[in-house]
Amino acid sequence: MEARAPETFGIPWPDLNDGLLYTDDLSLSDCDLTLIEFYSRKYKNSAPLQGWLQRIQNGQITVDGTVTTDPNKSLSGLSRLIYHRLPWKEPDAPYLLKVLYEDDHMIALNKPSGLQVLPGGLFQQRTALSQLQWRVSKNISAVASQGKHPVPVHRLGRGTSGILLCAKTKLAKTRLSMYFADGTSLIGENRCLKEEVKTTRKISKVYRALVVGILDQDEVIINQPIGIVKYPGVAKGLYVASPSGKPALSKVYVVSRDIQGNRSLVQVEIQSGRPHQIRIHLSFIGHPLLGDPLYVNGGQPRCFDLEFVDENVAHDGGYQRPENPVPGDCGYFLHAHMLVVHHPIWEEVIKITAPLPSVLQTDDEADVHQRKGIRQHLSN
Template identity: 75%
Template sequence: MSNDSQTQSLAFGLLWPELNDGLHYTDVVPPSGSELTLIEFYSSMYKNSAPLQGWLQRIQNGQISVDGRVVQDPNAILSVGSELVYHRLPWKEPDAPHVLEVLYEDDDMIALNKPSGLQVLPGGLFQQRTVLRQLYWRVRKQNSSLASQESHPVPVHRLGRGTSGILLCAKTKVAKTCLAAYFSDGTSLVGANRKAKRSGTRKISKIYRALVTGILGEDKVVINQPIGIVRYPGVAKGLYVASPSGKPALSKVEVLERDGQQNRTLVQVEIESGRPHQIRIHLSFMGHPLLGDPLYIAGGQPRRFDSEFVDESYAQDGGYQRPTNPVPGDCGYYLHAHQLVLSHPTKNEMIKITAPLPSILKTRDELNSSRESISISSAN
């Protein structure tokens, strides 16, 4: 097994600009949109983006064009086949870290140590301040050729914005296909025949560290609670929660250290499936939410569930105000993707990648070893 032959001890990241570049959303009027007015089209098609008054503001502000011409009349009648473009104005995204540490890199893939607070892919308020954008800027800086810019690395799995640790990215199409298959195969095997899962077909293993509230009684726990989606304000595609009718998910939890004085437990979690927010949901489902998790509480459900309430006031850009209830991207919890073992996508070898642990997720012995190491280095 190899874990350091191509590892580079370096970090990269450019400072975020004050404002992002804004966004352009394009639509073509379908037959069902014939004779609709401009305001009717947007307020019905994209009611999750902004309330009626917000869309009126955007139209009157000159942010929408029809067939290349800015139209500020909300009552303009649309024709089938017309191209509509909504320009979302540049905005200042919330603060986010910008430095990424390279844990491993070769011609096929790159593994990064993602800091908590940095989103992986564009979404919501974060359209530029993402891992994906930093990867693009890195390639552009290394090589200005068009071909290089078009083939910048892409993440092949998810890590929540508040989760730190190993993020695996593919640098080639072959690697992307192979690595994505590793992750999807692990998830599908959980819902398939258990004998097939034990046949040695797994090509990837993911181990996390987490700090949970309360004291776990058992040293080892297997959680196979299904995860599904429910409607939730502020999350357009719905919120993932523990649900009997959801999709299969499997997590193996092992206690590393109990802290009775502070009523918390340090655990190691190996996930054999990759459902969104799986560890947060599973640990909260068993009555031990992640310490500091603003969203999930015991039972694997959200802290607040005012699903029928919608704030019709709108922000400066016309969109809805940020939800007052917690949403999945909120940070504050302690979860770290610590180790990843995988079969290399093109080489006949197993790769082990480790992301250094934050101090709060180390055992007492690990903390003491770190201090001893520092003391020895200082003495030398």
């Protein structure tokens, strides 16, 4: 089936989300615990002890369908516990998404900076996934939409813009996920490194970024491993440059240098997909992304007080939003510019491009973009 014409879609966010329900089915090993012991031990990263006491006393927890406000209630084995996180107003986020490519099996979107891909933390509803689900619900009467439930097959950081690839069928999801798991490597013509590369890899991603400082070399290969350290406000830990981490490879090509502004415009091809890989790798070589609030030289976090945790309780009983920078903070300039992929069903090689933001364009590219805009205006 041929790709459909591009469109822009999105529904403005409701003021409050729907809250969340978290269900736990107890095991026999939990039967000697009290209600407060269970939650404060198992979910200590979600809230401090005082926060869980607040949630219980607010009537936000049921045991076998009955609201329980006694934190010292003894639990019996095989009970079902449900914690109701109350609705809240999520931080501001853009909601419009542009379709770059779509067929019956997959869809590629141009994600704006500031929009989270999947639910997590404060963003449970204001995500790209929610907009995809609402789009399907709106068009559910259309035959082409039935049975199609698009889901992202990879992630982009909240502050990263550009191509987000999503699968619309189970088979496409399985195959595209395998392509990403195998690592990424350019298919066919490698414009980033100015050479021809033949490879068995099925997918490649090229990013554009603005970094601090002037790179001496036109091409740089970074193979610094990436690992995890304990970090306040990030329950699963923070990804950093670490000798004991997992292998990661980035190929960097300098597009232009701004000597006066002490910054460089670069393209980056990644052959692995570690979280925050480009931010970590470029900061590791001494050229962090311009405006990055978190990563500094060496691929490490700006704040070194990694053991500090603020025990103050927020309105919902959870921890206060940490004062230190966290991975989801925006402000840097990183754009997933080009993706080349073997179609998961019929194996055709497809190239998808997301237009560059003006700050990531060279003067020549900006001139071309302006001329195209003028021609489109005149044709209308």
